[in-house]
Amino acid sequence: xxxxxxxxxxxxxxxxxxxxxxxxxxxxxxxxxxxxxxxxxxxxxxxxxxxxxxxxxxxxxxxxxxxxxxxxxxxxxxxxxxxxxxxxxxxxxxxxxxxxxxxxxxxxxxxxxxxxxxxxxxxxxxxxx
Amino acid sequence: xxxxxxxxxxxxxxxxxxxxxxxxxxxxxxxxxxxxxxxxxxxxxxxxxxxxxxxxxxxxxxxxxxxxxxxxxxxxxxxxxxxxxxxxxxxxxxxxxxxxxxxxxxxxxxxxxxxxxxxxxxxxxxxxxxxxxxxxxxxxxxxxxxxxxxxxxxxxxxxxxxxxxxxxxxxxxxxxxxxxxxxxxxxxxxxxxxxxxxxxxxxxxxxxxxxxxxxxxxxxxxxxxxxxxxxxxxxxxxxxxxxxxxxxxxxxxxxxxxxxxxxxxxxxxxxxxxxxxxxxxxxxxxxxxxxxxxxxxxxxxxxxxxxxxxxxxxxxxxxxxxxxxxxxxxxxxxxxxxxxxxxxxxxxxxxxxxxxxxxxxxxxxxxxxxxxxxxxxxxxxxxxxxxxxxxxxxxxxxxxxxxxxxxxxxxx
Numbered sequence: 001x002x003x004x005x006x007x008x009x010x011x012x013x014x015x016x017x018x019x020x021x022x023x024x025x026x027x028x029x030x031x032x033x034x035x036x037x038x039x040x041x042x043x044x045x046x047x048x049x050x051x052x053x054x055x056x057x058x059x060x061x062x063x064x065x066x067x068x069x070x071x072x073x074x075x076x077x078x079x080x081x082x083x084x085x086x087x088x089x090x091x092x093x094x095x096x097x098x099x100x101x102x103x104x105x106x107x108x109x110x111x112x113x114x115x116x117x118x119x120x121x122x123x124x125x126x127x128x129x
Numbered sequence: 130x131x132x133x134x135x136x137x138x139x140x141x142x143x144x145x146x147x148x149x150x151x152x153x154x155x156x157x158x159x160x161x162x163x164x165x166x167x168x169x170x171x172x173x174x175x176x177x178x179x180x181x182x183x184x185x186x187x188x189x190x191x192x193x194x195x196x197x198x199x200x201x202x203x204x205x206x207x208x209x210x211x212x213x214x215x216x217x218x219x220x221x222x223x224x225x226x227x228x229x230x231x232x233x234x235x236x237x238x239x240x241x242x243x244x245x246x247x248x249x250x251x252x253x254x255x256x257x258x259x260x261x262x263x264x265x266x267x268x269x270x271x272x273x274x275x276x277x278x279x280x281x282x283x284x285x286x287x288x289x290x291x292x293x294x295x296x297x298x299x300x301x302x303x304x305x306x307x308x309x310x311x312x313x314x315x316x317x318x319x320x321x322x323x324x325x326x327x328x329x330x331x332x333x334x335x336x337x338x339x340x341x342x343x344x345x346x347x348x349x350x351x352x353x354x355x356x357x358x359x360x361x362x363x364x365x366x367x368x369x370x371x372x373x374x375x376x377x378x379x380x381x382x383x384x385x386x387x388x389x390x391x392x393x394x395x396x397x398x399x400x401x402x403x404x405x406x407x408x409x410x411x412x413x414x415x416x417x418x419x420x421x422x423x424x425x426x427x428x429x430x431x432x433x434x435x436x437x438x439x440x441x442x443x444x445x446x447x448x449x450x451x452x453x454x455x456x457x458x459x460x461x462x463x464x465x466x467x468x469x470x471x472x473x474x475x476x477x478x479x480x481x482x483x484x485x486x487x488x489x490x491x492x493x494x495x496x497x498x499x500x501x502x503x504x505x506x507x508x509x510x511x512x513x514x515x516x517x518x519x520x521x522x523x524x525x526x527x528x529x530x531x532x533x534x535x536x537x538x539x540x541x
Contacts, residue, residue, distance in 0.1 A: 010139070010142065010185075012142035012143070012351075012354070013135075013138045013139045013142045013143075013185075014138070015142065015347065015350060016138040016139075016141040016142040016347070017138045018137070018138070021134050021135075021137070021138065024134070025134075049400070049403060049404045049407060050350065050404070051357075052350065052353045052354055052357055052363075052366070052408070053404050053407040053408055053411070055411055065414070067357050067358040067363075067411060068357045068358070074183075074184065102135075103132055103135050104134075104135025104136070104138075104139065104181060105135065105139055105181045105185070
């Protein structure tokens with residue numbers, strides 16, 4: 001079954017990582033990702049820009065465009081992984097591996113995927129990793 | 130949890146809010162700083178075992194406040210006459226923490242903390258040094274290195290700045306909308322100044338001064354999180370991100386300045402450009418332009434051009450015309466002339482900058498631009514004179530070297 005692992009953390013704290021800590025953490029996370037990729041379990045991975053770059057469209061009779069994320073929360077959605085997991089236990093284990101690589105504050109929401117459509121973007125449109 | 134590397138960024142990120150609240154309680158910067166230090170020490174002791182508290186800033190405010198109050202009480206016991214006034218004043222502020230944190234208080238707390246660093250009696254460099262110390266939490270050593278001065282000199286500078294503001298009035302009441310907007314503008318200007326201190330450094334100093342630009346980006350993001358719907362703050366953030374995105378391409382291996390049109394664009398930072406473009410797009414939707422937004426829009430046009438020759442100079446010329454209206458200055462006109470030279474040719478640009486000669490007589494870039502225009506018009510003698518004047522006004526060796534390259538081309 002496919003699971004989305006949604007990464008929530010304080011973007012203030014993540015935005016205060018030193019370059020060294022950033023590089024170390026990213027290296028540890030890449031190790032986890034490489035392991036998943038080797039097992040053929042890793043789907044799309046995205047890291048999102050800060051919520052200050054977000055815009056929200058509120059539907060309704062009169063649509064409203066609002067600066068900022070959908071909800072004001074203490075921890076913000078900062079990125080996600082799509083991972084193929086045999087069971088919920090396996091998905092929790094994967095989230096634990098990510099948590100070990102990136103310890104401290106934050107949460108991972110493990111959310112089963114109903115449908116996943118292949119990306120139809122041309123390669124040139126993909127943002128840099 | 131054995132790895133405690135995560136604690137430091139949490140403390141750094143909570144600092145403005147915690148310091149802002151502690152300053153409101155104690156109305157004294159030194160007391161607030163000591164309380165914050167004490168809270169951090171206790172965090173480093175207890176968080177590794179207990180994990181992070183649910184709300185780190187609230188935890189630090191509570192612990193810091195209690196620690197400082199214990200300290201005041203202890204001192205009070207040691208003196209013969211306990212200072213009742215101080216104690217009762219402190220007891221007054223014991224209202225539920227969560228209520229204060231979730232209210233609007235914390236925005237004004239952080240804004241006030243930033244604002245006291247911008248005290249008009251302080252020279253710009255002291256404002257910046259103070260903000261880096263008090264808001265960003267950089268050590269005196271780090272700040273001294275960024276300003277290329279000794280640690281003792283910087284220590285003295287910061288102490289003096291603190292003494293200066295301690296004597297002044299700090300407004301603790303909640304500001305009205307107009308006053309808040311004024312405060313915001315003052316703080317934004319200080320942050321942009323900090324950025325430019327780092328960004329305008331020469332190649333030799335760039336590495337040492339880089340923290341100034343990076344901390345300024347950290348500060349402007351903080352401001353934008355507090356005021357996420359202010360188009361000018363979006364514009365300023367975009368402007369700084371788009372400029373800093375080019376940092377790696379701005380000097381060649383020998384430390385010479387590489388002009389925008391000659392830069393290797395593959396060295397530009399794509400995530401920063403993406404964020405900058407997203408923010409300027411958002412800002413423009415407000416249809417309430419200001420100088421930061423217009424400058425960011427100009428930077429965005431450069432960022433969007435895959436190659437230098439793809440640059441939309443017509444649009445840049447229009448944006449500079451806009452900026453001239455919003456913020457008339459001979460330097461803006463000079464910048465516009467560069468765009469005009471691309472659109473209408475060097476003759477028109479030269480005509481445009483000639484009236485500026487008086488006001489920009491001792492401005493390095495004026496003579497540099499004038500020389501380049503004269504060079505394009507095949508007037509080598511006058512170009513040489515302008516470049517010579519530019520070299521004599523150069524602020525850095527790299528600037529002078531850059532003009533010398535032009536001179537070399539003239540003699541060839």
